[in-house]
Amino acid sequence: MTGFLYAGLLLLGGMVLAALGELISEEMRGWLDLAPHAVLRLAARRLCSKGWSTIYEDEWLPELAHILRGAEARPITRLIAGTRFSFGILISANRIAGHLRRKAPAEIPPSRHLFQGDKEPTRLIERRDPDKDDLLGLNNLNRLPGSKAASTIFRSLSQESVDMLLPSMNMQVTHQPPIAEAVPTYTTDSDGTIRLTPAALEVRRQLQHMADETRGRIFGRQ
Amino acid sequence: MQDLDVTPKMAKVLKIFLEDPSKPRYGFELMQLTGFASGSLYPMLAKFEGAGWLTGEKEDIDSHAEGRPARYTYTITGAAVTAARVQLAELSDLYRPPTPIPARLRSQGSTS
Numbered sequence: 548m549t550g551f552l553y554a555g556l557l558l559l560g561g562m563v564l565a566a567l568g569e570l571i572s573e574e575m576r577g578w579l580d581l582a583p584h585a586v587l588r589l590a591a592r593r594l595c596s597k598g599w600s601t602i603y604e605d606e607w608l609p610e611l612a613h614i615l616r617g618a619e620a621r622p623i624t625r626l627i628a629g630t631r632f633s634f635g636i637l638i639s640a641n642r643i644a645g646h647l648r649r650k651a652p653a654e655i656p657p658s659r660h661l662f663q664g665d666k667e668p669t670r671l672i673e674r675r676d677p678d679k680d681d682l683l684g685l686n687n688l689n690r691l692p693g694s695k696a697a698s699t700i701f702r703s704l705s706q707e708s709v710d711m712l713l714p715s716m717n718m719q720v721t722h723q724p725p726i727a728e729a730v731p732t733y734t735t736d737s738d739g740t741i742r743l744t745p746a747a748l749e750v751r752r753q754l755q756h757m758a759d760e761t762r763g764r765i766f767g768r769q
Numbered sequence: 770m771q772d773l774d775v776t777p778k779m780a781k782v783l784k785i786f787l788e789d790p791s792k793p794r795y796g797f798e799l800m801q802l803t804g805f806a807s808g809s810l811y812p813m814l815a816k817f818e819g820a821g822w823l824t825g826e827k828e829d830i831d832s833h834a835e836g837r838p839a840r841y842t843y844t845i846t847g848a849a850v851t852a853a854r855v856q857l858a859e860l861s862d863l864y865r866p867p868t869p870i871p872a873r874l875r876s877q878g879s880t881s
Binding site for chain 2: 613639645
């Protein structure tokens, strides 16, 4: 009887130890993944450039995520591959900074990122090449007069384009790339302020009018 | 586009872009293809991009659907394709070993 009791206790203890080992291993795996990220963040801080956040978030982080993902389920390989990548960047950060020409969102003062209110319903967007980013063909809005143009263009948009445009239009922070890509139609004032054209604003108004019908479908999907 | 003095290491990167000039390349992919560490490759890419030889852009993907963040890709510009071909040809000439002169011709040359 006592033998059975000891066997049961041993089995239970073994199971608890196994579960504990798994938990510790999982915890360690999480901590190990943090090391390459920490090194990469340090590298980004060494850039001493306005473009640091752009290159860090747009390029280095996704690449590191890809590297760590590629070596999935092998924590030591992940640690070595990720840290090797991050340390390489850290060592060469100064040289990268010397060549960096990318424009950062921070080049536009923070106050310009937001809506100016109903009296001045303008949206300030990142400086980009309008033709290159005109995924929806909205540059044509500039060549046609007012709301009629907007209606014409808007009707010609595919549902897919509307799906893409609508969430972008509803975002509050305007330096996000989707907005620059979706709505490249802008003008630049004499003081350097970048604004959407009246025609593009008309498209936005129409899209917001449509929002009630499509919001559930679009945002329900996310 | 600025002129660049292409080193043999830079040539190795350019050669990959020239294999298919329209194909966008990832940084890590280039690391694997060239065997360069990130510390060598990324300054080079920044230099190429800064000089207008490469253009970079984020992938056009739905991060939620793909389950990964959009990666940054590099593509060689049209003008850089021509410049890179010229520079690679020049480097190739520079590093080509001299053709050995056969002993028979060398001795004939020395007697005349």
